[in-house]
Amino acid sequence: MEARRAFTSAARNFSSSSLRERLSSITLTTKPLRPVTNFHPPNIDFVPSKIPRKRRLQTLAVAVWSTVIVWSTFVFLILLSYPPLWPFLAAYMLWVHVLDKSPEKGGRLSAWFRSGRFWRYFADYYPASMLKTCDLPADRPYVFGYHPHGIIGMGALCTFGTESASAVPPSHVFRGHSSPAGTGFSQCYPGIIPHLLTLSSNFRVPFYRDFLLAMGIRSVSKQSCSNILKGGPGQSITIVVGGAAESLSARPGTADLTLRKRLGFIKVAIQHGADLVPVFSFGENDIYHQMPNEKGTTVYALQKKFQNVFGFTLPLFHGRGLLNYNLGLMPYRRRIVVVIGNPVHVEKCEKPTLEEITHVQGLYIEELMSIWNTYKDEFARTRKRELSIIE
Numbered sequence: 073m074e075a076r077r078a079f080t081s082a083a084r085n086f087s088s089s090s091l092r093e094r095l096s097s098i099t100l101t102t103k104p105l106r107p108v109t110n111f112h113p114p115n116i117d118f119v120p121s122k123i124p125r126k127r128r129l130q131t132l133a134v135a136v137w138s139t140v141i142v143w144s145t146f147v148f149l150i151l152l153s154y155p156p157l158w159p160f161l162a163a164y165m166l167w168v169h170v171l172d173k174s175p176e177k178g179g180r181l182s183a184w185f186r187s188g189r190f191w192r193y194f195a196d197y198y199p200a201s202m203l204k205t206c207d208l209p210a211d212r213p214y215v216f217g218y219h220p221h222g223i224i225g226m227g228a229l230c231t232f233g234t235e236s237a238s239a240v241p242p243s244h245v246f247r248g249h250s251s252p253a254g255t256g257f258s259q260c261y262p263g264i265i266p267h268l269l270t271l272s273s274n275f276r277v278p279f280y281r282d283f284l285l286a287m288g289i290r291s292v293s294k295q296s297c298s299n300i301l302k303g304g305p306g307q308s309i310t311i312v313v314g315g316a317a318e319s320l321s322a323r324p325g326t327a328d329l330t331l332r333k334r335l336g337f338i339k340v341a342i343q344h345g346a347d348l349v350p351v352f353s354f355g356e357n358d359i360y361h362q363m364p365n366e367k368g369t370t371v372y373a374l375q376k377k378f379q380n381v382f383g384f385t386l387p388l389f390h391g392r393g394l395l396n397y398n399l400g401l402m403p404y405r406r407r408i409v410v411v412i413g414n415p416v417h418v419e420k421c422e423k424p425t426l427e428e429i430t431h432v433q434g435l436y437i438e439e440l441m442s443i444w445n446t447y448k449d450e451f452a453r454t455r456k457r458e459l460s461i462i463e
Contacts, residue, residue: 083137117397130197131402133190135394138402144279168278174285175275176296178267178303181288187235187256195236198359200227200408201261202237203447208415210263213301213346214308216412218353219329219440221314222322223360223389227353227408230311232268233256233287237410267300268310294340301344310351311337316385317463320365320375324358324406325456327444330463331437335371335429342432345420350440352415354451359403360389409451413443437461 136143151157174180195201208214218228230237235256257266269292275281290296292311300309318330341348365371371388379385393400416435421428444452444459 074356103150110191116399117420119397120393126193127198130193133193133383134197135402136190140276140283141280144275144283159392162432164278168276168281175272175281175291176293177299178290178296180285181265181267182286183235183258185283185286190232191236195230195238195376196235198230198403198405198408199201200230200237200357200410202231202239202241202257203409203411203448204260205412205443206414206426208261208264208347208349210261210306212305213303213344213348214264214349214415215301215341216266216308216310216349216351217337217436217440218310218312218320218351219331220353220354221312221316221318221330223319223362224403225312225356226359226403227356227410228268228310228312230408231351232266232356233289235259256307263306264304264308265306265402266310269296269312273384294336296338297340297450298344301340301346305426308346308427312338316379319387320362320372320385321462322357322360322387323362325454326357327352327452327459328462329459331461331463335433338429338433338436339424341418342421342424342429347415347417347419348432348436350436350443351410352413352440352443352447353408353410354447355406356405358454359408360387362389363388363390379449409447411443411447411451413439 103420148161152161186413188370192388202383216232218225227237235258239256240258258264266288268287270284270289272291272293275291289299290309297309298313300307305397313334315334318328321328321330338348340346364370365375366389375385375387391399391400392398392405393402416432416433416439448455448459
């Protein structure tokens with residue numbers, strides 16, 4: 073027993089002394105920590121408290137529409153949490169997915185909704201304006217090709233989805249004076265009914281789809297295009313030609329278009345005898361910044377794979393916030409000028425050959441380049457390079 077006590081005491085003394093020595097060595101050899109000098113907190117430029125009420129309403133309008141898919145889905149889920157509403161919601165979803173063919177066959181455009189004050193605030197945020205270069209008689213159908221796609225295509229929404237884009241002459245655009253000619257697409261082109269086209273999947277989102285239909289927006293499917301153009305003179309569709317592939321190239325100061333292989337909208341125009349109208353939106357690529365995703369990078373490969381699976385892609389972009397100027401997902405305040413060019417007359421042919429399609433495409437590209445060369449020095453002064461067709 074005495075031997076065990078002695079051994080235990082020695083072990084304790086050894087452990088205590090060893091621990092004391094180790095702590096002493098750590099204290100002697102450890103260098104004092106230096107303050108981090110190369111860390112810079114993000115420089116967030118907050119919105120001042122004194123902002124005119126009109127500008128606040130403009131920002132609010134853009135914030136509401138930028139998040140409309142989120143909050144419309146949230147409202148639907150909230151309603152779904154009340155069992156008494158289930159029969160009505162089930163009937164609504166049956167209507168959305170089975171019975172309602174409006175996205176494909178047209179209908180439900182609301183002139184009151186398109187011309188609401190909300191859209192005026194929305195367009196004035198950038199501000200977005202429209203330049204009319206010639207008259208378009210309402211005695212034939214039209215196919216408008218919109219370039220560039222940008223991240224979202226806000227200029228297309230203002231011009232063809234609402235009546236909010238002001239019509240201004242080129243000499244006044246940068247002076248901030250509106251033209252007395254009026255505002256909105258329908259006033260500039262009377263008799264022409266605009267239909268902006270978007271992905272069919274957008275019409276499966278509850279409530280959001282109803283807003284799109286009231287704005288005259290339809291599905292971009294081939295059947296939808298055909299149904300609208302068959303309506304005869306005055307009917308028109310607007311296709312944002314570059315699609316998801318071009319959105320990956322949307323960067324401030326550039327205009328890189330995906331157009332060479334886009335022959336579908338030209339074929340549709342020929343089959344229905346619809347004149348082709350090129351539209352170029354100066355400033356569309358300037359309202360967002362996108363992270364580097366050049367070809368060959370992992371980010372680019374993942375985005376293309378996502379596009380192949382789902383039919384669209386997700387550009388990694390950023391803009392400003394609701395209460396700051398440089399951090400968030402809202403677009404920057406950058407002027408957008410949508411120039412509607414001269415039409416390319418098309419002869420109707422139900423089965424056009426590839427040669428006929430490429431010939432019309434060449435005329436279309438010439439007119440599109442004419443828009444760029446005519447107005448680039450006025451509306452694209454800060455460009456980094458010239459317009460280029462990359463695909």
